[in-house]
Amino acid sequence: MWNDLVQIGIVLLILFVLMVPMGKYLYIVFGDKESKLDRIFLPFEKVIYRISGIRQIEEMTWKKYAVTLLAINGILGVIAYFVLRFQGGLPLNPAKIENMEPSLIFNTITSFLTNTNLQHYSGESGLSVLSQMLVITMFMFTYAATGLAVCIAFIRGLSSKGRSIGNFYQDWLRAHTRVLIPLSLIVTLTLVALGVPQTLDANVTVQTLEGGKQTIAMGPVASLESIKHLGTNGGGFFGVNSSHPFENPNVFTNIIEILSMWIIPASLPFTYGRMVKNSKQGWVIFGVMLTIFLLLLSLVYSQEKAGNPAFNELGFSHNQGSMEGKEVRFGIPMSALFTSVTTAATTGTVNNMHDTLTPLGGLVPLSLMMLNSVFGGEGVGLMNMLMYAILAVFLSGLMVGRTPEFLGRKIEAKEMKLIVIALLAHPLIILMPSAIALGTTLGTEAISDSGFHGISQVLYEYTSSAANNGSGFEGLGDNTIFWNTTTGLVMLFGRYISMVVLLAVAGSLITKQPVPETLGTFRTDNATFGTILIGTVIIIGALTFFPVLVLGPVAEYLTIR
Amino acid sequence: MKAFRMSLIMIVLCGLAFPLLMTGIAQILFPKQANGSILYNEKKQAIGSELIGQSFKNPKYFQGRVSSIEYDANGSGSKNYAPSNEEMIKRTQKDAEKWLKDHPGKTLKDVPLDLITNSGSGLDPHITPAAARFQIPKIIKANQGKVTEQQLEKLIQKHIEDRNIGVLGQPRVNVLLLNMDLQKVIQR
Numbered sequence: 001m002w003n004d005l006v007q008i009g010i011v012l013l014i015l016f017v018l019m020v021p022m023g024k025y026l027y028i029v030f031g032d033k034e035s036k037l038d039r040i041f042l043p044f045e046k047v048i049y050r051i052s053g054i055r056q057i058e059e060m061t062w063k064k065y066a067v068t069l070l071a072i073n074g075i076l077g078v079i080a081y082f083v084l085r086f087q088g089g090l091p092l093n094p095a096k097i098e099n100m101e102p103s104l105i106f107n108t109i110t111s112f113l114t115n116t117n118l119q120h121y122s123g124e125s126g127l128s129v130l131s132q133m134l135v136i137t138m139f140m141f142t143y144a145a146t147g148l149a150v151c152i153a154f155i156r157g158l159s160s161k162g163r164s165i166g167n168f169y170q171d172w173l174r175a176h177t178r179v180l181i182p183l184s185l186i187v188t189l190t191l192v193a194l195g196v197p198q199t200l201d202a203n204v205t206v207q208t209l210e211g212g213k214q215t216i217a218m219g220p221v222a223s224l225e226s227i228k229h230l231g232t233n234g235g236g237f238f239g240v241n242s243s244h245p246f247e248n249p250n251v252f253t254n255i256i257e258i259l260s261m262w263i264i265p266a267s268l269p270f271t272y273g274r275m276v277k278n279s280k281q282g283w284v285i286f287g288v289m290l291t292i293f294l295l296l297l298s299l300v301y302s303q304e305k306a307g308n309p310a311f312n313e314l315g316f317s318h319n320q321g322s323m324e325g326k327e328v329r330f331g332i333p334m335s336a337l338f339t340s341v342t343t344a345a346t347t348g349t350v351n352n353m354h355d356t357l358t359p360l361g362g363l364v365p366l367s368l369m370m371l372n373s374v375f376g377g378e379g380v381g382l383m384n385m386l387m388y389a390i391l392a393v394f395l396s397g398l399m400v401g402r403t404p405e406f407l408g409r410k411i412e413a414k415e416m417k418l419i420v421i422a423l424l425a426h427p428l429i430i431l432m433p434s435a436i437a438l439g440t441t442l443g444t445e446a447i448s449d450s451g452f453h454g455i456s457q458v459l460y461e462y463t464s465s466a467a468n469n470g471s472g473f474e475g476l477g478d479n480t481i482f483w484n485t486t487t488g489l490v491m492l493f494g495r496y497i498s499m500v501v502l503l504a505v506a507g508s509l510i511t512k513q514p515v516p517e518t519l520g521t522f523r524t525d526n527a528t529f530g531t532i533l534i535g536t537v538i539i540i541g542a543l544t545f546f547p548v549l550v551l552g553p554v555a556e557y558l559t560i561r
Numbered sequence: 562m563k564a565f566r567m568s569l570i571m572i573v574l575c576g577l578a579f580p581l582l583m584t585g586i587a588q589i590l591f592p593k594q595a596n597g598s599i600l601y602n603e604k605k606q607a608i609g610s611e612l613i614g615q616s617f618k619n620p621k622y623f624q625g626r627v628s629s630i631e632y633d634a635n636g637s638g639s640k641n642y643a644p645s646n647e648e649m650i651k652r653t654q655k656d657a658e659k660w661l662k663d664h665p666g667k668t669l670k671d672v673p674l675d676l677i678t679n680s681g682s683g684l685d686p687h688i689t690p691a692a693a694r695f696q697i698p699k700i701i702k703a704n705q706g707k708v709t710e711q712q713l714e715k716l717i718q719k720h721i722e723d724r725n726i727g728v729l730g731q732p733r734v735n736v737l738l739l740n741m742d743l744q745k746v747i748q749r
Contacts, residue, residue: 006728052567068564075568125636138576142568169567176571181579188583189590195612198587198595203635206599206607208615209622209740216610216634218597223583227575240637243681245612246597251730307674308644314654315669320689324649324678325639328626328687331731353681355641453643475641560645 004301004333011255011337015262022263023270023282029178030152030171030271041177048173059164062507065153066500068168069146076142077113080135081105084127093128095202095217100126107484112139114495117228117235117348117470118461118487120479129200129219136235137224141184144231144378145175150499151268151379152275154386157506158407159276161514165506179264180230187226187260194256195249196222221246229260232377234348234470241471242338242351243327254334254351261347265375268382276407280525285385288533292374293344300357300364301336308358310560325356336361343368346377348470355457355473359557362473363549366460369467370545371537372426377468380495383502385537387419389524390505392536396522406524408514418505422498427544429490430466434459434548442482448475452559456552461487466494600737608741610634614686615737620703621747623688623696625736626675627656630683639679653677663698671695687733693717700743707747716742 028035049055060068084100087093100108104120111118112135121127127136149171156165192198197218205215221237225247228234238244248254266286273282304326307318321332330338335352342349343365354365368374373384390406394416397404404411437443437458447454460473465487472478478487515521523529587595598611609615614625616632625632629640642649656677657669664671673692697713720739724730 003724003728007730010729048567048570051570053563054567071564072568075565076572079568079572133580134572134576137580138572141575141579142571169563173567176575181575184579185583189586192583192587192591192595195594195598197597198584199597200584201596204597204599204607204610206609208609209737209744210615210617210619212616214609214613214615214632214634216597216613217636220580220584222587222595223580238637238682240639240682244637245614245682245684245686249598249612251725255729310645310650311653311674314650316653316657317670317672317674320674322644323674324642324644324653325681326678327680327682327685328675328689328733329685329730334730351681353639353641355643356639356681358644448641449643449646451645453645456643473641474638475643556643556645 001305004305007333008297008301008337011258014255014259015266018259018263019267019286020270022267024274026179026264026267026271027274029174037178041174045173045177049169052169054169057167057170060167061163062153062157062165062503062510065165065168066503069150069499070496072168072172073113073143073146076139077109080109080112080139083135084108084131087128087131090128090130092130092133092200094200095128097126097128097131103481103484104479107488110488110491111470112136112233112235113143114468114491116465116468116491116495117233118465118472118491119235119239119470120484129202132224132237133220137220137227140224140227140231140233140235141176141180144180144227144233145172147232147377147379148175148179148264149379150503151383152271154383154502154506155272155275157503157510158386158409160510163511165503165510180227183230183260184223184226187230187256188222190256191222191225191253194253196225196253197246198222218246225257226260228349229257229347230264232261232265232345232347234342236349240350240353242349243353245327248351250329251334254330254338257349258338258341261345261349262341262375264378265345265381268379272382272386278525281407284525284527284530284533285382285389287530288537289374289385291534292371292537293340296364296368296374297336297340300339300361301333303358303361304332304336306358309557313560322356322358322361325353327352339365340368342471343469344375346372346381346467346469348464350471353474354460354471355475359553359560362456362460363553365471366456366463366549366553367541367545369463369469370430371541372467373537380468380499384498387422387502387505388537388540389533390415390419391423391540392529392533393522393524395536396532400522405515405521408517409509409512410515414508415505418501418508422501423540425493425497425501426466429493430459430462431548433486433490434462437462437486442480446477446480446483448477452552452555455548456556459548459552462490465490468495600741602741609737611735611738612686614680614684617736617740620699622740622743623693623700623736624676625688626685627652627677627679628683628685629679632684634684637682637684639681639683642679660695660699663702664695686735686737688736690717690721690732690734693720693734693739704747708743712746713743716746
């Protein structure tokens, strides 16, 4: 028990040390001032601007910004479609993988397009080496960069004046050249040193000790592994993702992977604090995220540690905790922490099987994805949390009867309408399709465990899609036209509705005349506001999702206890 | 047009240049790890990967964890059973009873849980030290006197990997490495 807490504590401590400097670094990268970084990166970026035909960095309105973003996303999607459709005949296909089927391509492309990385194929048998690199690895960079760019643009809307929220090309390119690529280089090589393969061979066949044959699949794993976590993407090289010993061979790689997916979402609040010129704002947001995170982490840890109730009932030992679906090298603490971080940061990589988590343990990843704002995916998590913050300001304003302000800008009907759209879209695209899937045989056929757990499986699949997480209760037989299409649509809506809507909010706020701060101003940089914000997030989340959680995990818990 | 050109550049940069450059550097700096940490026997034949578990059906050897894919490392996975799944509960009970045959007087509570549960990847190379020790009676019986309890205990002791830097991770035994040493003893 104490050892477990020390292990988790060490990882948290490393995060605390890294996050503030990282937040500052991101602030410099996306700031409009010249910096020392220009000397290193600008010559390289200039080449890319020149080849792209971009002569000058123009200021963009939120509409222009959104259109450029959607255009680039669309173009990449189309190119990736052709690579997957014809991968069988393209080079770098040592394992002779066949072309992918269209509904699965639609699902795969939207999945990576939206930074969800839900995988209805299995990496070992469904993708050529070329596809793993050109489609999957590429998408992981480009879409993480998109999320980061949008988040920065959104904060600019809250913090600056005028009409422009920045230039998408510049933000997007810098997210690559100054953040994701350099970090990936370091992480990739560290992972290889610790045992993760990086080769162009697809497999090795060995003669086992007992004289049998074992074919061991491998490939350029480490390069994908690094950006998979740094970009909070989560799509594994292998079917079982980071529980595969090649993706995550030991506790050190496990910690590196946890920190890789956590560091950018955790440092963005500090970037935000700097951009709005009040670092306390950043600390409040971070504090709220950390509090909710720790509450849920302790639930999943204690549940898994206590063991599977069904086993305990029969008289099995529970001193190892629930080990079905987990790896010995990680044990309970490193599995529970990984599960919480991957669903908080909506990465979706897993180092243990979430379907096999104990009922209340499984409630935790579900809840974190439903909240979708506790750290959250690259950029979008902070945006969602700020959306809640505006909502909290609005609610507080209603209670005392005055016009709500956030960062010196009046929050009025237009912003609130937009925010309500974003707020309602998330539960709507989870609960509606879950109801449809549970009501039709097309959906229920895929369920592998009857009873209440089946409801959790369906719910998890759509929650994961909507939150652009991508992990799954993998017992679900989800590679069918029905599931590929519905989850594909949910992922698209989950990604782009809130992105565009929140950009519109930023576009509206940026044109407002700042209101001077007075004694009567409702402060958003202290513990009181932090508490209100925690309350807002939890109450909204609970009101929306509690009924369905009762039908799934809670009912399962009560029946096997 | 600008968007199209920039997309193409990023595809080449992130999708080709980055992984290929990384492969090149990794192959030069860390050739063993980059190629899957393959283990060789005295005759220089590849017999497995240090990181990937192997199936051991022969009772003369230590067994690894349950694997629904029979340690087929060309794929990966497990059954994703729910905690309440009856098939899983039945499988676990059956396995536990099989192990208990070698341990008269012991009960379900004494069977190390990692030995009778399916790992997440189906390729877990490790078991806990307790799970290794639990197999000693079975291995002595199957090898008909070629190996003693002390020898096995010593082998296990040699292969216990403790928590890293004293606190991180779990104490564990790599089954393949352990069996490679065991093979040397029983084939003498």
